Amino acid sequence: MTPAPRLRSLFSLFTRAVPAAPLVACAALALSLAGCGQPSAQQQAAPPPPTVTVATPQTRSVTEQEEYVGRFVAIDEVNVRARVSGYLDKIGFADGQIVKEGDILFTIDQRPFKIAVDQAQANLSQAKANLDFTKADLERARTLLEDRTSNAISKQTFDQRTQAERTANAVVQSQEAQLRSAQLDLGFTEVKAPITGKIGDRRVSVGNYVTGGTAGSPTLLAVIVSTDPIRFEFTMDEAALLRMTRRKGGADIKGDPVTLKLIDDKDFSHTGKLDFLNNVIDRETGTIRGRAVFDNKDNLFRPGMFARIRIDSSAPYDALVVPDVAIGSEQVKKFVYVVGPDNKVVQKPVTLGPLQGDMRVIREGLGPDDKVVVNGLMRVRPGVTVNPQPAGAQAPAGAPAASASSK
Numbered sequence: 113m114t115p116a117p118r119l120r121s122l123f124s125l126f127t128r129a130v131p132a133a134p135l136v137a138c139a140a141l142a143l144s145l146a147g148c149g150q151p152s153a154q155q156q157a158a159p160p161p162p163t164v165t166v167a168t169p170q171t172r173s174v175t176e177q178e179e180y181v182g183r184f185v186a187i188d189e190v191n192v193r194a195r196v197s198g199y200l201d202k203i204g205f206a207d208g209q210i211v212k213e214g215d216i217l218f219t220i221d222q223r224p225f226k227i228a229v230d231q232a233q234a235n236l237s238q239a240k241a242n243l244d245f246t247k248a249d250l251e252r253a254r255t256l257l258e259d260r261t262s263n264a265i266s267k268q269t270f271d272q273r274t275q276a277e278r279t280a281n282a283v284v285q286s287q288e289a290q291l292r293s294a295q296l297d298l299g300f301t302e303v304k305a306p307i308t309g310k311i312g313d314r315r316v317s318v319g320n321y322v323t324g325g326t327a328g329s330p331t332l333l334a335v336i337v338s339t340d341p342i343r344f345e346f347t348m349d350e351a352a353l354l355r356m357t358r359r360k361g362g363a364d365i366k367g368d369p370v371t372l373k374l375i376d377d378k379d380f381s382h383t384g385k386l387d388f389l390n391n392v393i394d395r396e397t398g399t400i401r402g403r404a405v406f407d408n409k410d411n412l413f414r415p416g417m418f419a420r421i422r423i424d425s426s427a428p429y430d431a432l433v434v435p436d437v438a439i440g441s442e443q444v445k446k447f448v449y450v451v452g453p454d455n456k457v458v459q460k461p462v463t464l465g466p467l468q469g470d471m472r473v474i475r476e477g478l479g480p481d482d483k484v485v486v487n488g489l490m491r492v493r494p495g496v497t498v499n500p501q502p503a504g505a506q507a508p509a510g511a512p513a514a515s516a517s518s519k
Contacts, residue, residue, distance in 0.1 A: 163498070164499070175428045208310065344404045359425060367385050455500060
């Protein structure tokens with residue numbers, strides 16, 4: 113007889129022979145007997161160990177670098193002002209264009225200055241005519257004075273004519289200077305670009321009176337900034353300065369290569385050179401000002417634009433690196449999970465170095481033969497047995513896919 117009919121027969125006998133009160137206990141006994149043939153949940157098969165991806169640290173030549181935020185500044189910046197006063201007659205550029213040194217930017221009404229030149233030329237001609245007369249008069253006096261047979265001229269008269277000739281000569285020199293000054297002012301009516309660069313917007317319009325010269329407040333006409341090459345200024349702290357100085361052995365940093373990244377760049381793709389490091393550290397901030405130079409033929413960089421600069425702070429050396437996603441954090445402590453010979457996970461504290469792309473330099477804590485968990489960190493804990501798979505190997509059929517975790 114099968115177990116189920118036998119149980120029903122026993123239950124029927126008990127219901128006839130036993131009072132109603134103990135029936136509940138009998139029912140419980142019957143249920144317990146019915147479950148004797150079923151396996152318990154604890155007796156079910158244990159799940160397989162989690163599959164993780166492991167990799168040994170790589171040895172890579174590393175050059176440590178520092179990054180700083182700074183901004184571009186123009187090598188040359190000129191506030192364009194007139195040297196003479198007058199009414200603005202012409203404007204020879206479009207706002208924002210590239211101008212070349214010597215281009216005429218503004219023209220002030222030249223008519224009054226041309227008149228001044230004509231007047232100075234006339235005064236010079238008159239002075240030269242007077243000089244010619246005094247010279248001739250002096251020569252006549254000298255002839256008469258040398259004729260000892262006559263007393264036609266006295267020594268005093270000769271001296272007076274000599275003095276008149278000298279005075280006339282001085283007047284000629286003065287008028288020549290006046291003419292040159294008038295011609296210079298006429299030339300200043302054409303305001304030319306002192307440098308090659310990008311000009312801003314005009315600050316005055318045609319017809320306005322422009323105040324020139326150096327006294328008072330000369331009118332600002334426009335601003336020109338040089339664009340190619342262009343400088344990038346930044347500040348570094350004292351510790352970074354010491355690292356750089358030791359790397360160079362105290363040598364000048366001028367000419368060292370640097371790279372730069374704009375705010376929309378994915379990497380440091382622009383190259384330049386260091387050209388200046390200040391000679392003092394700021395006492396208030398504890399930083400020192402540095403400067404680099406970049407070519408800017410396509411006018412991508414603008415004065416005032418922010419960017420990040422990267423500078424080498426060490427000589428090349430061999431270091432162990434692991435994927436940065438393998439780094440875990442517990443407050444300030446950094447660690448990695450390492451799989452031992454028995455496939456059990458061990459947590460190892462590490463000292464981190466700089467980031468090299470997606471790889472992290474490990475200064476201390478790892479050996480070259482350690483098997484570091486690089487995928488599946490969220491499913492492991494110290495002491496857990498895992499199924500390690502080398503990086504790049506295909507996981508066994510039915511095993512769950514490993515997921516990367518970030519630190």
